[in-house]
């Protein structure tokens with residue numbers, strides 16, 4: 001990456017004054033001021049729908065503000081376009097991915113800024129630079145792979161790499177760690193420290209308090225599109241931030257879940273997926289408890305539940321649901337067998353963005369071809385139920401007839417979770433349930449799982465967030481390279497033991 005080593009400007013690197021932005025029916029930003037200094041990491045903190053991504057979009061030239069002024073490097077900026085923003089060194093990594101799925105990582109990196117020699121694409125040079133950049137970042141990413149073949153975490157890495165190609169003065173990261181695990185997160189944090197020492201300014205959006213603590217110099221709290229306060233990270237407390245964010249006091253603890261393990265609802269024997277990402281796995285989940293699955297990116301934990309649900313083809317092994325063999329799992333049949341699945345990649349797999357939230361939140365959406373088959377009566381009942389659940393999850397704005405595409409990232413995730421409302425289901429598979437959800441809503445989601453378990457459902461939670469999966473689960477599996485590396489319960493269920501399970505390479509190699 002090229003680094004701008006120009007002397008630090010006297011004033012702030014970025015200065016926003018009175019920025020407002022309206023969407024149909026919503027005032028996303030209401031006269032917001034923000035200063036970001038060179039070498040500073042400035043966190044934007046706020047509930048889902050508070051206006052964080054909108055602010056980032058304004059700064060990156062995605063759309064113009066309705067009012068307000070904007071200075072960058074001491075110069076007045078108007079009529080900003082994404083191209084112009086990049087040219088002056090404003091480099092965003094958006095919450096929703098922007099890569100072209102059918103192209104490779106390196107093609108994406110150089111898209112729109114291809115290196116040519118004598119008017120001809122200089123593929124070798126681009127390949128070399130892409131590899132050098134990825135190497136410098138320390139990401140385990142193959143630049144010649146197609147983006148649609150990559151896991152979400154690897155797509156995230158590619159997005160970050162793309163933002164760092166070229167001259168960067170302000171790097172903007174909108175929930176960059178949402179799908180990274182500890183290892184990649186660590187790499188990213190090292191990178192951030194380097195960028196700061198090179199006097200690059202950073203805007204960072206996260207709902208994770210631990211990250212804010214580790215990284216932030218200052219925090220700006222937004223609520224309902226308004227600037228509430230900007231604080232020094234060092235002198236503010238978590239509860240102070242959360243209180244400013246929500247306007248009320250919130251207890252930040254995980255709920256106490258009483259697990260009452262009952263009969264085995266999901267029983268998996270010697271399961272191997274067709275692509276080998278799951279290998280010879282034995283696993284079970286019981287009614288009345290939360291079963292957790294932890295592991296690094298690419299360990300096969302998501303693929304395991306996807307295989308059970310019928311999205312990941314199975315090569316061999318057996319799956320039993322509620323004691324009965326379940327051959328050739330397929331999503332629609334899984335639903336009929338009482339299983340619900342909540343994907344981590346809510347955009348690609350989950351939501352019909354042009355359809356209302358109500359339809360998206362309904363279980364029928366998981367069963368798309370049958371959409372039209374449901375009767376009018378059922379729809380009316382559904383509307384009431386969905387309204388209730390979405391209120392509980394604090395949907396913002398609380399209108400279930402808006403298209404899902406108009407929602408902020410975290411609110412989209414809530415819509416996915418809203419699907420769990422259907423009562424007849426007995427098995428719930430959650431892949432990264434709290435990705436992108438604000439602190440208050442996260443607690444609601446946990447409460448929600450607690451209620452599911454209380455009513456005797458089997459809940460399986462795949463999560464890269466260790467504190468989350470440790471706190472929620474009664475029994476915890478740790479996966480490594482497609483296999484179960486450990487099963488922990490009771491007092492063995494500690495962060496240390498999970499981490500030990502992550503790195504049991506040699507031990508497992510012997511078994512293989």
Ligand SMILES: Nc1ncnc2c1ncn2[C@@H]1O[C@H](COP(=O)(O)OP(=O)(O)OP(=O)(O)O)[C@@H](O)[C@H]1O
Nearest residue numbers: 023028048049050051052053054406408409410411
């Ligand atoms: N393209 C759009 N069309 C209509 N409304 C939008 C659009 N994008 C955002 N909004 C609305 O603007 C408000 C702010 O959304 P924004 O995406 O900035 O929230 P956010 O703070 O990033 O939330 P999250 O933490 O969930 O990502 C929300 O009420 C959202 O519904």
Ligand SMILES: [Mg+2]
Nearest residue numbers: 053095408409
């Ligand atoms: Mg957002």
